[in-house]
Amino acid sequence: MTATQANTGQHRQPVHPGTPPAHPVLRFWRSAVGKKWIMAVTGIMLLGFVFAHMVGNLKIYLGAGPLNTYAEWLRNLGEPALPRTVLLWIMRIGLIGAFFLHIVSAAQLTRMNQRARPSKYQSPRDYAAASFASRTMRWTGVIVGLYLIFHLMDLTWGNANPRYVRGDTYENVIHSFKRVPVAIVYILANIALAIHIFHGAWSMFQSLGLNNPKWNRARRTFAMGFATLIGVVNISFPLMVVTGVVK
Amino acid sequence: MDLTLRVWRQAGPDSPGRFETYAMPGVSEDMSFLELFDVLNEQLLADNEEPVAFDHDCREGICGSCAMMIDGRAHGPEKGTATCQLHLRKLKNGSVITVEPWRSAGFPIIKDLAVDRSAFDRIVESGGFITAPTGAARDANEILVPKEASDAAMDAAACIGCGACVAACPNSAAQLFTAAKYSHLSLLPQGQPERYTRVVAMVEEMEKYFGSCTNHGECEQACPKEISIDFIAMLNRDFVKAQFKNTRLSGQRA
Numbered sequence: 001m002t003a004t005q006a007n008t009g010q011h012r013q014p015v016h017p018g019t020p021p022a023h024p025v026l027r028f029w030r031s032a033v034g035k036k037w038i039m040a041v042t043g044i045m046l047l048g049f050v051f052a053h054m055v056g057n058l059k060i061y062l063g064a065g066p067l068n069t070y071a072e073w074l075r076n077l078g079e080p081a082l083p084r085t086v087l088l089w090i091m092r093i094g095l096i097g098a099f100f101l102h103i104v105s106a107a108q109l110t111r112m113n114q115r116a117r118p119s120k121y122q123s124p125r126d127y128a129a130a131s132f133a134s135r136t137m138r139w140t141g142v143i144v145g146l147y148l149i150f151h152l153m154d155l156t157w158g159n160a161n162p163r164y165v166r167g168d169t170y171e172n173v174i175h176s177f178k179r180v181p182v183a184i185v186y187i188l189a190n191i192a193l194a195i196h197i198f199h200g201a202w203s204m205f206q207s208l209g210l211n212n213p214k215w216n217r218a219r220r221t222f223a224m225g226f227a228t229l230i231g232v233v234n235i236s237f238p239l240m241v242v243t244g245v246v247k
Numbered sequence: 248m249d250l251t252l253r254v255w256r257q258a259g260p261d262s263p264g265r266f267e268t269y270a271m272p273g274v275s276e277d278m279s280f281l282e283l284f285d286v287l288n289e290q291l292l293a294d295n296e297e298p299v300a301f302d303h304d305c306r307e308g309i310c311g312s313c314a315m316m317i318d319g320r321a322h323g324p325e326k327g328t329a330t331c332q333l334h335l336r337k338l339k340n341g342s343v344i345t346v347e348p349w350r351s352a353g354f355p356i357i358k359d360l361a362v363d364r365s366a367f368d369r370i371v372e373s374g375g376f377i378t379a380p381t382g383a384a385r386d387a388n389e390i391l392v393p394k395e396a397s398d399a400a401m402d403a404a405a406c407i408g409c410g411a412c413v414a415a416c417p418n419s420a421a422q423l424f425t426a427a428k429y430s431h432l433s434l435l436p437q438g439q440p441e442r443y444t445r446v447v448a449m450v451e452e453m454e455k456y457f458g459s460c461t462n463h464g465e466c467e468q469a470c471p472k473e474i475s476i477d478f479i480a481m482l483n484r485d486f487v488k489a490q491f492k493n494t495r496l497s498g499q500r501a
Contacts, residue, residue, distance in 0.1 A: 012366060012456060013352045014456070015353070032460075033450050033459075037487050112458055113417075113420070116456075117351055119350055121319070121347060122264075123318070124319050126318060126319035127319075128465060128469070129465050129467065134461065202462070206479060207462065208483070209481065209482075209483040211477050
């Protein structure tokens with residue numbers, strides 16, 4: 001009898017204990033591959049939001065009128081088929097749901113991965129492929145999550161912005177970003193967001209199983225381009241205000 | 248050449264482990280890394296000490312027995328090379344080399360550098376097979392397989408089950424192993440009848456012991472057979488498709 005046979009399974013700690021439930025949705029949700037698919041789908045929704053948000057905010061460079069008109073247009077979306085703000089709220093609820101599923105999946109997979117290596121390597125690792133972005137996903141994710149709460153308090157609810165006036169989007173943004181510490185928070189958080197997107201926007205293709213050797217290079221290009229675009233444009237807003245270019 | 252080895256010594260599965268340092272002066276640069284351990288073990292036996300336990304068999308890179316974490320890399324610094332095929336000339340003269348076992352909940356340590364990789368057997372047992380009727384062998388070209396597809400299946404079949412993918416993965420995931428064992432069957436016509444039951448069974452068995460894939464890509468770099476993470480995407484894709492597939496219709500063509 002070999003040593004391997006003698007020890008089969010005896011000292012193995014279950015990483016994912018229990019048996020899969022019968023309902024197909026619960027069974028899919030229980031699986032790590034299923035959760036990564038959900039993270040990819042919700043990630044696409046969040047990327048879509050981040051992109052649209054960035055495009056809308058570019059109107060700050062056209063002045064107070066166009067930005068405030070755009071903000072009012074968002075509230076009127078869907079009229080007259082739907083009452084005012086209804087479509088906006090449907091989109092918000094979709095986004096909240098996407099954030100919730102993305103974060104819960106990430107937290108559960110992180111715990112599973114910690115259980116999967118209960119005793120760490122005792123000597124330093126020499127990574128050959130894992131990038132700074134891929135290894136810091138959970139930290140850039142936490143930073144973006146905390147920043148999001150601050151961002152809502154600053155420019156949606158107004159409780160982190162002493163000169164907040166409901167409906168006056170342009171002045172709210174200017175007053176907020178004129179504060180140097182706030183501008184720095186916005187810039188750092190958007191660097192974290194760009195790093196998070198750089199790995200996520202590539203990783204989602206793998207999680208969804210979208211892989212074709214003819215197009216695989218384009219996946220990296222897309223992730224790099226998307227992350228750079230979001231990062232550069234979003235950082236430009238606080239930078240232009242704090243330096244007094246946009247007043 | 249002169250080397251110094253820092254080797255993880257652990258008397259048994261539940262014993263505490265520690266690094267032991269061994270000076271290895273005047274070793275030949277034409278030795279393989281395993282032969283370096285043979286020399287070390289002969290010294291240890293001559294000194295009446297316990298030799299280092301490590302797995303090895305064919306020593307030509309095709310059995311998947313050898314498994315050492317060498318200076319933070321699974322199978323050491325040489326790409327596409329198992330520990331047994333790593334020659335000392337690829338290392339720097341005078342360097343200190345740290346050697347650890349694979350570390351994973353799915354691979355408990357038996358002793359020193361030897362780990363129990365039977366969790367891989369459980370994954371293959373769950374679905375890494377086809378059910379073929381017995382009888383006379385069919386004509387070689389009766390089932391047409393596109394060249395690209397058979398090449399891809401062969402690339403996946405190159406997996407030797409060494410576990411370097413798990414060892415290298417920051418999440419201790421076995422996605423590359425499972426994807427390889429899944430794909431080499433599911434890319435071919437003979438693997439189609441059980442394709443969707445296979446993918447669910449193998450993924451669920453894998454997740455009992457290993458972490459989840461977050462697409463770092465470390466496994467592909469560590470794999471001595473250089474198996475591509477493209478196969479992981481295929482596994483993920485088929486796992487999702489399996490959720491929606493009505494397998495009672497799977498006998499229908501197009």
